[in-house]
Amino acid sequence: MEITRKDLIELCDKFLNGEISKEGIENFASNAIFSDDDDWDDEIISDTIFEWDNEEINFPINNVNMELWKKRLNGDEDELLKYNFWNSHIEPQKKICEKFDSLWKPINKKLKIGVSKNLNLDPLNGLRHNSEKGTTGWFIWSGEYSENDDFFEPICAEHLLQIRPEIIDYLGLDVGFRFLIDKNGYEDIWFDKKISKI
Structure with missing residues (x-):
């Protein structure tokens, strides 16, 4: 047959x-x-x-x-x-870092990222603080930012693969960098001095 x-x-x-x-x-x-x-x-x-x-x-x-x-x-x-494969994002990370004059500073995929509850919404915001024990320093959110204690939930970075894999392409950016992206290809990346000093 x-x-x-x-x-x-x-x-x-x-x-x-x-x-x-x-x-x-x-x-x-x-x-x-x-x-x-x-x-x-x-x-x-x-x-x-x-x-x-x-x-x-x-x-x-x-x-x-x-x-x-x-x-x-x-x-x-x-x-x-x-x-499904973290390493398929390494080359895109390097290209983004080169394009925006950032050192390529990859993260350990087993460490935590702070994410807002719904990552299916657009646009997506990301910013990288200095890392602390067990964390990458990355915070990613959609919608309005909130100072509430429960706004961010910790997840292992590799779990983003099956949620919004395009985010991983930006996670090689150095401390102090921010990004704003959406599913239609919009992309804005900039360095924020205030974040790098926190």
Whole structure:
């Protein structure tokens, strides 16, 4: 039986609708790989099936990634690396630092960032203070800034990968830098002396 992109897109939809489990996706992939009856002649189909077969060495099977697999199967941009691998953001970080005359000062992805509750809103603001123990010094928020104690919540920097991965491209900026970005490509980056002295 020939496996088509349409077949895999239907599986993506079933997973996203809760009609098939992660184990069901893995079993489908494993059966397809080892079956003498299944066939496909498409690199995207092949990549997807082999990625589904082993999430330990590929991408986690979750809703965010399933939407990305579906996009790729539909012929759209492949963003799985951007949403899953921290190191895919190193070169963009260096380019941004060079463009705005900042030292490239990368952070440890396991350390904490302060974020506001809803990072899906635009625009996004970010500023980098000096780091303290266990933190990166970065604070990121959307909407109106607030001085309330509960405005920022700490999360590990790497969790931004599956929330708003484009933020990571700015996290190599040095202490004292700020940014303002949105999903439409707006970008403003500047150095704020007051922050660097705090």
